[in-house]
Amino acid sequence: MDISKVTSVRKDCLEILEDHHEELSPLKGKTLVITGGTGFLGTWISEVIATLNDEYSYGTQLTLIARGTDHFKNAKKHLAERKDVHLIKSDVRNLTELPKETDWLVHAASNPDNRFHATNPIETMSAIADGTSAVLRAADRCENIKMFLNVSSGLIYGSLPLEVKAVAETYNGAPVSGSTASAYAAAKRYAETFVAAARTQAQIPCMSVRPFAFLGPYQSLETPWALNNFLHDALAGNPVRVFGDGQSVRSYLYGSDAAFWILKILTHGQSGDCYNVGSAEGVSLEQLARKIASCFDPAPEIRLKTSNTVQQVSSFVPDLSLAIKKHALEVKVSLDSALKKTIQWHQNKN
Amino acid sequence: MKSVLISDPTLRDGNHAVAHQLDREQIATYCKAVDKAGVPIVEVGHGNGIGASSLQLGESKVTDEVALTTARENLKKSKLGIHCIPGFATIKKDLQRAIDIGVDVVRVASHCTEADLTDRHISFVREKGKTVYGVLMMSHMVSPQILAEQARKMENYGAEAVIIMDSAGHYLPNDVTERVHVLLQELSIPIGFHAHNNLGVGIANSIAALEAGASILDGSARGFGAGAGNAQLEVLVAVLEKMGYSTGINLYDILDAADIAEKTLMSSVPMISSTSVVSGLAGVFSGFMKPVQRIAKEYNLDPRDVFFELGKRKIIAGQEDLIIEVAMDLAKVAK
């Protein structure tokens, strides 16, 4: 990876940890394991842990378990080659053992790519359901485990109408049952309940977090999400195309914020807790496209309704008051700043 | 008129205060008095319930059989209740016999995270056609949601009500209100509350429980119970009367019964000692006091500081070996 990219990510981590690094002290000298650890979230958590170890002598050992460790070794050498980062190549469904010394565990293994969900709903559901079950069984035999953090999804609330400006953890909505479009979200709901079952029966300390959309370096622009499409178009010097009327509302949390939130909740939450994680700064897709365009000079043209299909307008913004109240969390990187950082990172490619 | 079911653990929880030495005559005398007053449920037995008389916890002066038979003979209107903790009491050895003697109400108890231990005992009592309640002890140690989850297990096993115990005397009224609310939301059976008076709010907490929707309250004569004691029964009855609740208990008779209790059952009336305040505030098992005092002296620390740190770390009975670790950590900080 380009050294300037490594430096810019480290700078992000230092900014997020400034004045707050002591809040993660329960990680000092402990072993953190992340399943699906080579993905966006796992990588950002790795960056934060690396920063804590280098700058604040945390002495935290990190183990990343994933199928994609080979790619990680090539693409993220600066992390893969660290002495405090250990890689285990495994499909979580086949995982029978976790490192015995595991203190903290973030279970983030699942493929968020909606193209994969559409083509492969069976595999999507199995990876989440069987994967969660296998990791919990292994965690049950870890003597020191202090918390099993299940990374669920904001999609478990089902499709949200525009009136729901911010969805709280207590919201009573769900993905449509029996619809193949629900494969990912329904499996995530199953996983949350499974984790609660393990908590009450096997007494493994467990929590869930429900991430909404994230943004930042390490996110591949390939997945056809609106944000990626816009960035992709703009970075290629093309007009930014907005399908539909652009009135759906989304929000995006920057990678360093996301990693800090997850680690803070992991180390300070109570067994049984469940928190939304994301940004409360809602933005319509049209506004998002304009914000992205304004980062470029000259600004690319915005084309609305480039597709004829009638798109359902929806909202996908979390209510964060629970996490903010209980853990004094804040979003440090604004959407504007997050977009700028992300664009710069991608422009550094060459 | 709103009504509330009063259960009186004087002859059970109070046994803690006299090292389980209540005898046949004391049981008979008190039972007669509260039976006359119309107390609906009278709990009798070793402080930790039937089957708990042991060298570890203290041996009862009289066997369960004698205690229950005596109580049965002297309770005409009042129902006879027992406390039963699986792990101490078994169905075959203890519960079956208690039911044969004529126990009406069995309160099957567990630590607040271990409700699944009560499955078979609750089922057994239910099948015998007796009234069975679930009891969650040390209920302050888990969140209201987890408490509700555990209570729901008891409901599924067939408990007719669930009683939460403030075993360490840690709650303030707001804590009780919050828990009772969540429990009522999650369960469809009545909720009860058992207070301890470490912070002087035994009655206030009981009223908070009631106003939040609880319908069973425990109270002991003169507060006779472990440590700082329970909610004081005769005061509770008076307060409830003033608030317009019906308890079915005659005020004058219960005041008389409390006087009798003071005279015949206790060597001293429960009071809130400094130790009780600290253990209540810290939410820690009061039995830690002696080892904490010894170890604090050794490390030149204030034992109260050690207690609060134990509370923060959610230390519970059985983890005595961690007191030294906590003391060492505190000593390190002090330097």
Added chain:
Amino acid sequence: MKKLKVAILGSGNIGTDLLIKVMRSPVLECGAFIGRNLNSAGMAKAQSMGVQVSAESIRYIEKNPQCCDLVFDATSAKDHLFHAPILEGLGKIAIDLTPAKIGEMCVPAVNMQDCLNLKNINMVTCGGQASIPVAYAIGQTQGEVDYIEVVSSIASRSAGPATRINLDEYIHTTEEGVRKFSKAHRTKAILNLNPAQPCINMQTTILAKCASPNIEKLKPELNKIVKIIQRYVPGYELIVGPVLENSRIVVMVRVKGLGDYLPAYAGNLDIINCAAVAMSEEFAKLLTGGTFNMNKKATKNEVSTH
């Protein structure tokens, strides 16, 4: 040296932990690891160790009787009642880790020799394995023993659904075992499940009331038997006593597990497995004419007993 072939029935946590202990033994070899679900974590572990696995339950042994001479049954009491006559018919020695109680109660430190001519032996309970040797020493040295009480505390996380639902049976069996080996008039067993984090190690307190307690007489006998247990349960440790408190004898032991497949705090599960393996090793010595003996430390060397 020829090894004794054993099979393990039950691929849960207990069975899998047994497997690891068997694989480490110089005198045992695992001929089959048998359960009901080939996809379980235990099966995966067995396969990774190159052990023959089967999901056919007892049928596998019926079809392949040459796979073993001794069978550990780590299923359930109900299943063992079904397995026992079949194993007997096949001439296999059965070491029963369930609460079925068909066979003689076996505590290696106390009655190993008596059990070697039996075809079905029962490993009592975890609390029994921890407390019976102490109760036995009390019975041997104190003359008339009126009462023995054993109180065990185990980590809540180490008590699975089977332990929880069988709590009463645990108490009754432990009381029976303590009575049988100590000759005390009355016995009482208590089990506490402790949900504390970090998890506590298993602790057992043994309290005894005797007509004329004699601590000095008890000490050498107790030390002797503790040393014998430590040969097969390295994490067994005397932490209090014997002392006299209020004219009662008090002894407290702690059992730290080996941490083979189960976490180290699950000393309660480890001790019963260690005892079962110790018995099977003695059978091996007897049946294969090997030279293995109990006086040799045959367990993981990195485990400290302190």
